[in-house]
Amino acid sequence: MAAGVRRRGKVGYLLMVPATLWLLVFFVVPFYSLVATSLFDPSGSDFRGYDMTYHWQNYADVLQAYWRPFLRSIWYAALATLICLVLGYVLAYAIAFKAGRWKNLLLVLVIAPFFTSFLVRTLSWQLILSDHGWVVRSLQFVHLLGPEDRLLATPAAIVAGLAYNFLPFMVLPLFASIDKIDPRLVEASSDLYANPFVGFFKVTWPLSLPGVVSGTLLTFIPAAGDYINAEFLGSTNQRVIGNVIQGQFVDANNAPVAASLSVLLMLIIVAMVLVYVRRAGTEELL
Amino acid sequence: MSLLAENGPQNGPDNAAGTDAGGAASADGLRLAGLTKRYPNGFTAVQGLDLEVPRGSFIALLGPSGCGKTTTLRMVAGLERPTAGTITLAGSDITHAKPHQRPVNTVFQNYALFPHLDIFENVAFGLRRRKVKDVEAQVRDMLDLVELDTQARKRPAQLSGGQQQRVALARALINQPEVLLLDEPLGALDLKLRRSMQLEIKRIQMEVGLTFMHVTHDQEEAMTMADTVAVMNAGVIEQMGAPSELYENPRSTFVANFLGQSNLIEGTVLSRAADVVTVDMHGVQVSVPTARVHTDGDRGWVGIRPEKVLIGGEGEALDAPGNTIPGGVVTDVSFVGVSTLYQVRMPWGQELAVFSQNTGRTRMFRTGERVELSWRPEYAFLLDIHQSAAAGVEQGDDD
Numbered sequence: 001m002a003a004g005v006r007r008r009g010k011v012g013y014l015l016m017v018p019a020t021l022w023l024l025v026f027f028v029v030p031f032y033s034l035v036a037t038s039l040f041d042p043s044g045s046d047f048r049g050y051d052m053t054y055h056w057q058n059y060a061d062v063l064q065a066y067w068r069p070f071l072r073s074i075w076y077a078a079l080a081t082l083i084c085l086v087l088g089y090v091l092a093y094a095i096a097f098k099a100g101r102w103k104n105l106l107l108v109l110v111i112a113p114f115f116t117s118f119l120v121r122t123l124s125w126q127l128i129l130s131d132h133g134w135v136v137r138s139l140q141f142v143h144l145l146g147p148e149d150r151l152l153a154t155p156a157a158i159v160a161g162l163a164y165n166f167l168p169f170m171v172l173p174l175f176a177s178i179d180k181i182d183p184r185l186v187e188a189s190s191d192l193y194a195n196p197f198v199g200f201f202k203v204t205w206p207l208s209l210p211g212v213v214s215g216t217l218l219t220f221i222p223a224a225g226d227y228i229n230a231e232f233l234g235s236t237n238q239r240v241i242g243n244v245i246q247g248q249f250v251d252a253n254n255a256p257v258a259a260s261l262s263v264l265l266m267l268i269i270v271a272m273v274l275v276y277v278r279r280a281g282t283e284e285l286l
Numbered sequence: 287m288s289l290l291a292e293n294g295p296q297n298g299p300d301n302a303a304g305t306d307a308g309g310a311a312s313a314d315g316l317r318l319a320g321l322t323k324r325y326p327n328g329f330t331a332v333q334g335l336d337l338e339v340p341r342g343s344f345i346a347l348l349g350p351s352g353c354g355k356t357t358t359l360r361m362v363a364g365l366e367r368p369t370a371g372t373i374t375l376a377g378s379d380i381t382h383a384k385p386h387q388r389p390v391n392t393v394f395q396n397y398a399l400f401p402h403l404d405i406f407e408n409v410a411f412g413l414r415r416r417k418v419k420d421v422e423a424q425v426r427d428m429l430d431l432v433e434l435d436t437q438a439r440k441r442p443a444q445l446s447g448g449q450q451q452r453v454a455l456a457r458a459l460i461n462q463p464e465v466l467l468l469d470e471p472l473g474a475l476d477l478k479l480r481r482s483m484q485l486e487i488k489r490i491q492m493e494v495g496l497t498f499m500h501v502t503h504d505q506e507e508a509m510t511m512a513d514t515v516a517v518m519n520a521g522v523i524e525q526m527g528a529p530s531e532l533y534e535n536p537r538s539t540f541v542a543n544f545l546g547q548s549n550l551i552e553g554t555v556l557s558r559a560a561d562v563v564t565v566d567m568h569g570v571q572v573s574v575p576t577a578r579v580h581t582d583g584d585r586g587w588v589g590i591r592p593e594k595v596l597i598g599g600e601g602e603a604l605d606a607p608g609n610t611i612p613g614g615v616v617t618d619v620s621f622v623g624v625s626t627l628y629q630v631r632m633p634w635g636q637e638l639a640v641f642s643q644n645t646g647r648t649r650m651f652r653t654g655e656r657v658e659l660s661w662r663p664e665y666a667f668l669l670d671i672h673q674s675a676a677a678g679v680e681q682g683d684d685d
Contacts, residue, residue, distance in 0.1 A: 187365050188398040190385040192457070193415035199386075202411075206402045 038259035046253050058260040066244050066261065070268070073240040076155065076230075077223035080162035081170075084219050085212065087163070088170035092211070093204075095171075096179040110171050122161055122232050129157050129233065153235035161229035169218040177211025178204070213280050221269055241265055314376060315341040315497060316362065316465050321371035323357050331357040333521035334371070339465070339514075341376075344491050344498040346512035348505055350544070350678075354521040355501045356395075359467050362499065363392050376464050386415075391458035392467040396474055397450050399442035405429070405453055406438040412461040428460045431490065448479045455487065459494065468500040472507065484510050505545050509533070517541050519678070533591075537580045539669050542589050544678030549595065549638045550587040552671070563668060568634040572609040578667040587669040593641035594665040597628060598648075600656050610660040614638070616651050626650060630657060 037050070038058055044050035063070075095106045113121060128135055129151040136152075139145040151157050181204060189199035227242025234240075241261060248258035316339040323332040332354040339345050347355040360366035362373060364385035372381045380388050391412065399408050406425055413421045429435045432452040434445075442450055451471060458466055468487070472480045488511050491498045502508050508515045509529035516526040517540070525532055525541045533545055542548040553565040553572070562573045567588050574588065600612065617637060618629035628640040628651060638659065642648065651657055 182398065184394055184396070184398040185400060187385070188392070188394055188400070189411070191363055191365070191390070191392045191394075192412035192461070193386045194411075195384070195386050198415060203400060203402075 034259050035263055037255050038263050040256040040259075042254060042256040044256070046255065050256065055256065058256050059264060062257055062261050062264065066241065069239050069241045069244050070265070072238065073224050073242065073265070074268070074272075076159050076162060076238075076240060077220050077226075079159045080166065080223050081216050081220045083159070083163040084167050084170040085216060088167055088174050088215060089208075089212075092171050092174035092178050096175055096181075097183065107172075107175065110175075111168050114168065118165065119228065121165065122228050125157075125161050125164065126152065126232050129160075152233060153238070155234070155238055157233040158229050158238055158240075161233045162223045162226060165226075165229065166219045166223050169222070170215040173214040173218060174208065174211040177208045177214075181207045209280065213277060216276075217273060221273070224269055225265060315339050315343070316499070317374040318358070318362070319372045319374070321358065321361060321373065322369045323354070323361060323366060324369040330521055332361070332368075335521070335523060337516065337523065337526075339497060339499060341464075341497050342495050343514060344488070344500065344512045345514045345516060346500045346502060346508035347516050347518055348502055348508040348544075349518035350503055353518040355503075355518045356469060358518075359392075359469055359499065359501045362465065363390055363467055364388050365392075389461075389464040390467060391461050391463040392469060393451075393454045393458050393471045395470045397442075397454040397471075399450060399453055399457070401442055404439050404441055405434060405445070408442065408453055409456045409460055411457060416461075424460060428456045431459075432456045447475055448483065451475060451483060452486075455490070459490070459496070462494075462496065465497045465499055468498060470502055471500075472502075472504075480507070487511060509545070515545075517544060519544075534665075535578055535667055536589070537669070538677070539587060539589075539673040539675055540678040542667070542669065542678070543676070547592055547639060548589045549592060550589050550669070550675045551632075551636065551638070552585065552675075553588045553668075554585050555583070555668075562663070565668060567611070568632070570609075570611045572611075572666060573663045574666045574668045575664055578664075581668055581670040583671055585671040587671060587673070587675060589667045589669055590661050590665060592627070592639040593625075593643075594661050595638065595640045596660050597630070597640045597642055597651060598658050598660070599651075600658055602658065609663055609666065610658060612658045614657045614659050616653050616655045616657055619651065619653055621650075628657075630659060632659075 036052065039052065039054050039056065040050035041053040041055055042058060042061075091110070095103055095110075099106050127133060130136070131150050131152060136145060136150060139151075140147060140149070145151075185203050185207070186199055189203045190196070194202055225242055227240055227246055230238055230240040230243055245258050245261045245265075248254045248261065316337075318335055318337040321332055321335040321337075322330070324330045335354075335358060337345075337358075347358060349355045357366055361368050362375075364380070364383060364387075368381060372379055374380070375389065380390075400411065403411070406429070409428055410421050410425045413424060418424070425438075426435065429438055432455060434449060434452055434456070437445060437449065442453065445453065451474075454471065471487070472483050475483060484507055487498075491511075498512075500508070500512060513528065514526060515529050515532055517524045517532065519540050525537045532541060536542040536545065536548070539548075539550060542550065551567050553567040556564045556566050556571065558564075558576070558579075561576050563576055563579045564571055564573050565586065565588055572588060579586075597614075611632065613633040614630040616628055617631045618627075620627045623644070625644055626642045628642065629637045630640055631637050640659065
């Protein structure tokens with residue numbers, strides 16, 4: 001590393017230009033614009049224009065008005081991430097260790113849903129979970145659901161939709177991590193008196209932590225900001241923060257409120273990720 | 287090290303009885319009976335293998351890659367299920383026991399150290415799983431034994447290959463297994479380090495007195511370290527015995543060629559007496575002691591090690607009564623320092639190898655010189671003519 005610093009001359013800076021430009025155009029400028037918008041005077045409008053009044057009050061106002069959707073977003077995303085982790089780990093483990101020559105085919109199948117649009121997939125879940133669909137009917141038939149109960153427009157439907165839509169984001173990093181584990185390490189653990197259960201928690205699980213951390217982040221972050229699932233699978237009682245932001249930007253035409261909500265969501269997620277990564281003790285692995 | 291000697295299973299009171307009553311030794315050690323491994327694709331890696339390893343001995347399974355030695359080891363470890371046969375260890379049948387239920391530990395090829403644990407925790411792994419008390423002190427003692435006490439808090443990736451090798455050894459040894467399995471443990475080390483680790487492992491084995499089973503394709507390694515060497519080929523044990531016995535009296539062309547180097551000369555059996563067999567070798571009569579004859583046929587391969595062959599000028603008297611073959615011509619001379627390697631073309635066209643110690647008592651021969659070869663009859667051996675004279679050649683070298 002020290003040698004690299006010493007050797008870095010003009011060429012080094014030159015090579016950094018494309019990445020720096022990319023970051024400037026696609027991150028710094030939009031982010032600056034978003035933060036600026038969040039401090040505009042909320043009494044303005046798209047037609048009249050906004051005044052920059054450094055209106056920090058926006059943040060306090062939106063937090064007070066919309067703390068419930070915030071919490072809902074985080075709660076739904078956390079549940080969906082947990083479901084994805086359990087399902088995804090089993091799937092990734094099976095593909096990495098047990099699939100043999102089917103490995104590549106199975107990986108293609110994992111990402112196959114991406115060949116259709118996110119919207120279409122969520123809408124088809126609307127059909128599957130609808131009140132007269134076979135899922136609800138079957139569950140009513142075995143009395144797991146009462147005759148008046150429904151799945152659509154419940155938190156369960158939203159969490160299920162999120163888990164379905166973001167599962168590949170969990171499986172792929174998990175697979176990458178688990179696939180790298182030398183099976184001889186698992187053999188070594190069994191040779192050293194660890195039964196399969198203990199061997200998993202002492203060897204396989206810790207070695208797959210990088211995949212667990214990146215998988216949960218890749219699932220949780222987009223799931224927390226998602227509003228399509230809540231829009232199509234939930235009701236007005238399950239509005240998440242994404243619905244609110246979308247409503248403020250598009251319907252209410254209140255850009256400063258929407259922008260301050262967006263910045264807040266971003267800050268909350270960054271704070272949670274930092275705590276999570278530090279707790280997982282995987283800074284070095286990221 | 288003293289710690290191990292005190293607690294080692296070999297010092298139990300039952301052991302003394304075991305060594306006294308010869309037959310009881312088998313109930314004490316490791317016994318493989320009719321062990322067979324056939325893979326679903328039809329490949330038979332190990333075929334009806336019978337092997338008895340007395341407790342406290344150091345056995346090497348030696349053979350080229352694909353001979354079934356590693357599969358045998360993995361079946362003993364429980365990492366591979368035998369298709370047929372039984373494995374008995376210390377009197378109990380462990381053929382179908384799970385790996386974590388066997389009192390067996392393995393030093394894996396390329397070590398398989400846990401990358402996420404430090405050296406201390408790697409070594410402590412087996413003790414912690416068995417909920418042994420006093421882990422701290424035992425690990426410290428073990429790290430002392432392998433001279434890694436200062437590295438306890440490092441990760442495996444921070445150690446050199448030789449140090450990782452010692453960690454792998456310590457991690458297995460600390461559990462005082464009934465059998466310690468070593469799967470090509472020195473394969474990844476350079477030659478110099480490998481030589482010193484061979485002696486190191488041998489020293490540790492003698493100190494702790496545990497049973498060691500070592501798998502290798504390196505004949506020198508097997509002969510240096512083990513009390514008993516089992517030469518394996520194509521899923522079966524070709525021959526087993528003390529290194530010197532195998533080397534001096536090989537029973538098959540494979541062993542003759544794989545273990546060192548041999549001259550094999552076709553011959554016809556003329557007569558079989560009680561203690562000596564006379565063979566006609568392209569018109570020259572040589573004799574072979576009956577104990578070293580391993581064929582019943584009319585013909586056979588007369589075998590002789592290159593260093594047992596004496597070389598002399600035509601008509602020169604050599605200290606080898608009995609077997610003298612005239613009419614050789616030196617075709618190649620390579621001077622190695624301690625010895626000289628000659629290639630000598632015999633009248634029947636075959637080239638024989640001769641190692642001559644550079645003692646200074648004999649002169650050097652030059653290419654093209656006519657020479658006579660001879661050897662003492664007690665060094666020759668006679669092998670089955672149906673075996674290939676090239677079996678085991680070249681395979682003895684490193685991969």
